[in-house]
Amino acid sequence: MVRYGDVAAVDGLTFSVPRGSILALLGPNGAGKTTTVEALEGYRRPDGGTVRVLGLDPRRDRGSLTPRIGVMLQEGGVYTGIRPAEVLSLFASYYDDPADPDELVGRVGLHDRRRTTWRHLSGGEKQRLSLALALVGRPEVAFLDEPTAGVDPEGRQLIRSVVAALRDDGVTVLLTTHDLDEAERLADHVVIIDHGRILASGTPAELMQSGTSEEIRFGAPAGLDVRALTARLGAATEEVAPGEYRVGAAPTPATVAALTAWLAEHDLPLADLRAGRQRLEDVFLRLTAEQGSAATDDVEGRDRAGRRGARGRRARR
Ligand code: ATP
Numbered sequence: 001m002v003r004y005g006d007v008a009a010v011d012g013l014t015f016s017v018p019r020g021s022i023l024a025l026l027g028p029n030g031a032g033k034t035t036t037v038e039a040l041e042g043y044r045r046p047d048g049g050t051v052r053v054l055g056l057d058p059r060r061d062r063g064s065l066t067p068r069i070g071v072m073l074q075e076g077g078v079y080t081g082i083r084p085a086e087v088l089s090l091f092a093s094y095y096d097d098p099a100d101p102d103e104l105v106g107r108v109g110l111h112d113r114r115r116t117t118w119r120h121l122s123g124g125e126k127q128r129l130s131l132a133l134a135l136v137g138r139p140e141v142a143f144l145d146e147p148t149a150g151v152d153p154e155g156r157q158l159i160r161s162v163v164a165a166l167r168d169d170g171v172t173v174l175l176t177t178h179d180l181d182e183a184e185r186l187a188d189h190v191v192i193i194d195h196g197r198i199l200a201s202g203t204p205a206e207l208m209q210s211g212t213s214e215e216i217r218f219g220a221p222a223g224l225d226v227r228a229l230t231a232r233l234g235a236a237t238e239e240v241a242p243g244e245y246r247v248g249a250a251p252t253p254a255t256v257a258a259l260t261a262w263l264a265e266h267d268l269p270l271a272d273l274r275a276g277r278q279r280l281e282d283v284f285l286r287l288t289a290e291q292g293s294a295a296t297d298d299v300e301g302r303d304r305a306g307r308r309g310a311r312g313r314r315a316r317r
Pocket of ligand 1: 004009027028029031034035036
């Protein structure tokens with residue numbers, strides 16, 4: 001539990017990360033991800049509960065834990081006039097057995113920028129340097145807060161391969177991200193939170209399996225005759241976005257065959273087809289929407305109770 005005044009930013013959150021694996025902590029803005037990560041890093045004192053990293057208390061055992069963890073912050077926190085090669089060498093000097101700064105600068109694709117000052121690096125280059133700084137002490141546990149935010153596709157690919165290689169080297173990684181494809185591809189385990197509480201956790205495959213739905217989604221040219229298709233399939237078909245369709249039927253081979261046959265008869269291309277298992281993004285959106293409406297019901301319920309209470313008090317006066 002972590003409170004900010006009256007707000008319980010993290011409340012009853014329980015999870016563990018097996019060594020040498022990647023856990024992605026997901027949630028909408030304000031869900032409590034950064035607060036959770038800060039409690040694990042020892043920057044924030046929990047108001048209740050137990051936090052352990054490598055079996056140590058992040059605040060009480062800070063001295064022995066700090067050299068064993070690597071932290072990538074959302075904001076760089078680097079002197080703006082320093083260059084990648086310099087700051088990596090400086091950070092390396094704090095550790096007994098650091099990574100080689102030259103190798104690291106190459107690993108994050110900044111070899112050509114190693115003599116450019118921080119202030120002249122692009123946003124994506126700063127992110128990659130921040131990642132390198134988190135790794136310079138050869139951490140056993142790496143905390144990466146939105147490591148690919150604001151990074152171009154090539155840079156994201158590079159960061160993901162660096163993170164995947166960490167796991168192969170036995171490093172435990174906890175990352176936050178708003179890129180659900182990234183979590184789906186990279187993470188061994190996913191925890192979805194909102195309002196400081198866990199909504200779901202499991203492997204990406206488990207979560208996507210749990211979201212198995214009685215619907216078929218497909219992409220085709222915009223403006224199809226959905227009434228004709230509905231009649232043909234015997235199931236409600238709607239265009240949920242231009243060129244994006246949803247059929248409210250179980251994805252049986254017969255229904256999928258009828259759909260593709262109808263498209264073929266009308267000489268229409270099929271851009272993509274999804275049946276059964278949902279993407280992690282679909283699961284995330286469903287869970288957080290349910291949580292949002294539950295919270296609204298709760299507020300409305302309390303509101304109604306409050307109004308009833310006020311009426312009751314007025315009536316008694
Ligand atoms: P984002 O995806 O936007 O980074 P997050 O999941 O990391 O969000 P947190 O930054 O942990 O969320 O915030 C959780 C809640 O706590 C939010 O309601 C936020 O407004 C609140 N909060 C965060 N930091 C503080 C603070 N220093 N003082 C008061 N409230 C805070």
